[in-house]
Amino acid sequence: MTLTFEMDPAVGPALRDGVLALWADVSAAGGAVGFVPPVTPDEIRPALLRHLVDMARGDTRLLVGRDEDGEVAATAFFTFNTHPLMTHWVWLYTVMVHPRHQGGGYGRDLMAAVEHTARTAEGFEAVEAIRLTCRGGTGVDGFYAKFGYKEVGRVPGAIRVAPGDDRDDIIMLLPLT
Template identity: 85%
Template sequence: MTLTFELDPAVDRALRDGVIALWADVSNAGGAVGFVPPVTPEEIRPALLKHLVGMADGGTRLLVGRDGDGEVAATAFYTTNGHPLMRHWVWLYTVMVHPKHQGKGYGLDLMAAVEEAARTGEGFEHVEAIRLTCRGGTGVDAFYARAGYKEVGRVPAAIRVAPGDDRDDIIMLLQLR
């Protein structure tokens, strides 16, 4: 089984519920996607609403991956850069693969779909790079390196996971052109 990817899917209740469920499952499995376990879907809902508002305003785009049952199994949100001197790159946020699908190569499939959409997707004509940040101490920076991203910066102890547990905020970049 492989995942099928769609850029800018129609946003309906099933998609919203699927993304929230995915986000909660990834967070509660220890994924570094903005929350520390335990977290409930209701706690995640405001963060998703911010993404959805960005989508409605045109500054945020969603790449969703669905499994063979049509369930939301992976996501990546792109945010355009509003600064007039930085419109040639996009931010990548909330990159997730459901825990039950991890270890099967779907994460690299997602990152390949992210890159393909940014290289060829409508509205991405002038995008030359993708930037993302990730939480240090999780090993996810090595995953992004396997997907072609290079570490270009690091802010020590910028993320406080718990008292006495501070992590670096790692900035990574993928050049497209």
């Protein structure tokens, strides 16, 4: 089974609800996507709405992966820099694969689609690198390293997941040129 990827899908209730459900399920499973369990879809909704507003403004674009049933199973949000000295790279946010699909190669497929999009999609012509941050202590930095991302910075203790549990904010970069 493989995912079917779509860049800039039409935003409507089905997509919105699918991304929200994915985000809630990934968070509940302990995924490092901005929340810690327990978290409800209502608590996640404002973050999703910020992404959707940024998409409507053209600052952010969504790559969505759908499973064989057409359900939202993976996402990656690209955010373009507005600073004129930094328009040659994009941020990658909210990279998620549904927990029921983890371990089956969907993460690999998503990261390949992310790189392919950044190299070939309309509007990405000036993009020379992808930058992301990830939460230390989760091992996800090793996942990204498998796809060529290199650690280029680290802010110790920048992420507080609970009192007394501070994690590093790891900055990673994938050059495309």
